[in-house]
Amino acid sequence: MTSNEPATAPAPYAVVTTTTDAEGKAHALAARAVDERLAACAQVYPVASVYRWEGAVERAQEWRIDLKTRGELVAALTARLEEWHDYDTPEVVAVPVVAGSTAYLDWVSAQTDSGTGS
DSSP, X not given: OOTTSOSSOOOSEEEEEEEESSHHHHHHHHHHHHHTTSOSEEEEEEEEEEEXXXXXXXXXXXXXXXXXXXXXXXXXXXXXXXXXXOSSSOOEEEEEXXXXXXXXXXXXXXXXXXXXXX
C-alpha cells in the first residue's frame, strides 16, 4: 500500500480539500481536477490559515478548494493534486460523505465517469 491509498474501503463519495496561496492557482487546480473528471465540481473560497512550518507558527491568507468526488477516485485525485501543487507539503485531505441528496450524488457519479456525464 502506498501513502495515497486509504487503509480501508473508501466511502462511496468524498470531499477532498486542498489549499494554495493565490486565487488563480486555486481556480486552476479546481479546473484541472474537474476537466480530468477526478472531481464533479469544486468550490474555491478564501481562508485564514494558522500552522506550524519549519519550527515557527505561521499565518497566511490562502484559498481553499473543496472537490466533490467518488471515493474510489480519492487516491488518483490526491496523486494529481500533489503532482500539480507548488507547495512542498500540500494539504490534501479527504472526508467521506456519509449522506446526501440522491440526485446530487448521482450527478457526482455521472460527472466523474469518463464515459458519461452532461
